Amino acid sequence: xxxxxxxxxxxxxxxxxxxxxxxxxxxxxxxxxxxxxxxxxxxxxxxxxxxxxxxxxxxxxxxxxxxxxxxxxxxxxxxxxxxxxxxxxxxxxxxxxxxxxxxxxxxxxxxxxxxxxxxxxxxxxxxxxxxxxxxxxxxxxxxxxxxxxxxxxxxxxxxxxxxxxxxxxxxxxxxxxxxxxxxxxxxxxxxxxxxxxxxxxxxxxxxxxxxxxxxxxxxxxxxxxxxxxxxxxxxxxxxxxxxxxxxxxxxxxxxxxxxxxxxxxxxxxxxxxxxxxxxxxxxxxxxxxxxxxxxxxxxxxxxxxxxxxxxxxxxxxxxxxxxxxxxxxxxxxxxxxxxxxxxxxxxxxxxxxxxxxxxxxxxxxxxxxxxxxxxxxxxxxxxxxxxxxxxxxxxxxxxxxxxxxxxxxxxxxxxxxxxxxxxxxxxxxxxxxxxxxxxxxxxxxxxxxxxxxxxxxxxxxxx
Amino acid sequence: xxxxxxxxxxxxxxxxxxxxxxxxxxxxxxxxxxxxxxxxxxxxxxxxxxxxxxxxxxxxxxxxxxxxxxxxxxxxxxxxxxxxxxxxxxxxxxxxxxxxxxxxxxxxxxxxxxxxxxxxxxxxxxxxxxxxxxxxxxxxxxxxxxxxxxxxxxxxxxxxxxxxxxxxxxxxxxxxxxxxxxxxxxxxxxxxxxxxxxxxxxxxxxxxxxxxxxxxxxxxxxxxxxxxxxxxxxxxxxxxxxxxxxxxxxxxxxxxxxxxxxxxxxxxxxxxxxxxxxxxxxxxx
Numbered sequence: 001x002x003x004x005x006x007x008x009x010x011x012x013x014x015x016x017x018x019x020x021x022x023x024x025x026x027x028x029x030x031x032x033x034x035x036x037x038x039x040x041x042x043x044x045x046x047x048x049x050x051x052x053x054x055x056x057x058x059x060x061x062x063x064x065x066x067x068x069x070x071x072x073x074x075x076x077x078x079x080x081x082x083x084x085x086x087x088x089x090x091x092x093x094x095x096x097x098x099x100x101x102x103x104x105x106x107x108x109x110x111x112x113x114x115x116x117x118x119x120x121x122x123x124x125x126x127x128x129x130x131x132x133x134x135x136x137x138x139x140x141x142x143x144x145x146x147x148x149x150x151x152x153x154x155x156x157x158x159x160x161x162x163x164x165x166x167x168x169x170x171x172x173x174x175x176x177x178x179x180x181x182x183x184x185x186x187x188x189x190x191x192x193x194x195x196x197x198x199x200x201x202x203x204x205x206x207x208x209x210x211x212x213x214x215x216x217x218x219x220x221x222x223x224x225x226x227x228x229x230x231x232x233x234x235x236x237x238x239x240x241x242x243x244x245x246x247x248x249x250x251x252x253x254x255x256x257x258x259x260x261x262x263x264x265x266x267x268x269x270x271x272x273x274x275x276x277x278x279x280x281x282x283x284x285x286x287x288x289x290x291x292x293x294x295x296x297x298x299x300x301x302x303x304x305x306x307x308x309x310x311x312x313x314x315x316x317x318x319x320x321x322x323x324x325x326x327x328x329x330x331x332x333x334x335x336x337x338x339x340x341x342x343x344x345x346x347x348x349x350x351x352x353x354x355x356x357x358x359x360x361x362x363x364x365x366x367x368x369x370x371x372x373x374x375x376x377x378x379x380x381x382x383x384x385x386x387x388x389x390x391x392x393x394x395x396x397x398x399x400x401x402x403x404x405x406x407x408x409x410x411x412x413x414x415x416x417x418x419x420x421x422x423x424x425x426x427x428x429x430x431x432x433x434x435x436x437x438x439x440x441x442x443x444x445x446x447x448x449x450x451x452x453x454x455x456x457x458x459x460x461x462x463x
Numbered sequence: 464x465x466x467x468x469x470x471x472x473x474x475x476x477x478x479x480x481x482x483x484x485x486x487x488x489x490x491x492x493x494x495x496x497x498x499x500x501x502x503x504x505x506x507x508x509x510x511x512x513x514x515x516x517x518x519x520x521x522x523x524x525x526x527x528x529x530x531x532x533x534x535x536x537x538x539x540x541x542x543x544x545x546x547x548x549x550x551x552x553x554x555x556x557x558x559x560x561x562x563x564x565x566x567x568x569x570x571x572x573x574x575x576x577x578x579x580x581x582x583x584x585x586x587x588x589x590x591x592x593x594x595x596x597x598x599x600x601x602x603x604x605x606x607x608x609x610x611x612x613x614x615x616x617x618x619x620x621x622x623x624x625x626x627x628x629x630x631x632x633x634x635x636x637x638x639x640x641x642x643x644x645x646x647x648x649x650x651x652x653x654x655x656x657x658x659x660x661x662x663x664x665x666x667x668x669x670x671x672x673x674x675x676x677x678x679x680x681x682x683x684x685x686x687x688x689x690x691x692x693x694x695x696x697x698x699x700x701x702x703x704x705x706x707x708x709x710x711x712x713x714x715x716x717x718x719x720x721x722x723x724x725x726x727x728x729x730x731x732x733x734x735x736x737x738x739x740x741x742x743x744x745x746x747x748x
Contacts, residue, residue, distance in 0.1 A: 108714070108715075135715075278587040281587050436610055448520075453716075
């Protein structure tokens, strides 16, 4: 008898143990996702009609309590988003539960797996452009082009979050640039001029290096950072060959065989030996610290690093940092390669369809943008028509970057112009930056890498 | 008779069902999908293109070489070091229970945690290992950034982590050796080294074979530690087969990465089965 009782006890404990084990494994921070799945099917495709009532003209928002989950990678500064989320809670009754994920390849993997398995959060933060195209967005995300408020999004931006005439994303923050961040104090100390050409830039680096400074900051511990020089050089590629994008998309123009494309990879060769000693172990966060504390002169980085430094330090520190576009060959044509912001996408298969759309509409309203800029200064212009940069923007954005925009010398990065981006780009850039291969070899590797992406996307490329 | 046979067959149903659902069907499905361009929603048949593409992969040469170096070195080092530790731990020392626990400890920690911790310890400028070495005047070594030593740094950590299981297997093997052999040898005047070389070493062969097979297969399909420490970098310098497949999967090339998995399955089978056969033929002889 005793034995029986013991056996029952043990088995029940085991089952309970198993069950709790399972559920805690999938829970994460998003409590809301699982229990609703059954109900979801019956509600089926939500109707569009419900929307019209909350397109209130004079900032009157419909108040209805709801909780939305939001998946985002941890390298994005969320101060601005959080400020909007606070406001949304007050005005719309929508509580946002943020769930962090890894960036880079691990993050891509997680996003794709969760989309395919139907476990995606209600809202998702993810890249615009080619990376979005690789997600098969029509399958998973809410098409916002049916709503009037989506018309106020910038046209270039809309092009990077669209597929098959559908529009999916709203910008999470401001646009930014892939450029050179430089230490203005160090430039003053060594009496250097902002370089107009690549050769001048390399000469500046050599001067700093000989003076015992760290001329280049490398943060290749996070391999994605190594791409910024290559990707940020796209303005110069287009300057040399205006038809590069169309040729590339058609599979006829290759990096290895075109002079314009090859020069991007060759630039890495010139910088060998100029990096900080531990550049292969330094992470993005480490590098932000180095930039802020003046331990390095230049860093090829997205201007989102300014916001990161701002939230770690203060505006004064950020204003010691200047920005110039990746220098090219022609001194009279120096431009800036612009990145479209990370976007927020709504999960089409969520049962909170209406709440998601409500939040997205609110997110691009002036009211929300004001709250955002109050909490986090922009890294570049906003992708909402008619919304101006605030007066207290960072010097680098207000002065340095704006000059490029005023002169019309900007171009979006390649990943926003074509759907093809080789997935091994970070590793290839890291390989050439650490001197393991030549620029030619890296360009060839990247071409092969892009070929794989083209096949996956169903493009008709010849090998 | 017939009835009895059918009756007994029913006992196989539960196990077979599980095996079929979780092993046989996925394996067959993956064979099919490795021949397609696949994005989860739809797949387009493309013949052997994926295999062709996988073999023309630029990092594959590095990957296969690294995989073999990794498997052979980790397996070899574990076999030798674990044997020495096991001999030490089966000898008459007072604190052997505590030391045994200590040796087993690394195996209790998650591999990813070990990888992240060691990546920090091996940091070229801030890592504790280089700080320690600098006391002895050893210059700064970029353990994970230097292309020539990165793989070996990871191998070192893998050995540190995997020694415990190998040691436990050895201890079990050594303890099961009949004490009579040692007594007989002692009467014949054998010293400790003689006993070790002529009794312990040959008679622990079964456990050694298990260690070799387990650690070799483990080495071939190793991924987690490498991914946590270098992510296959710098560049492609520490890529192994599994990390190449993982990166392709992460990029959304599901058909291609499935083809890579099929290739890996075949490779493991080609290497592991003959090895096992060889080792066991020695054992029974």
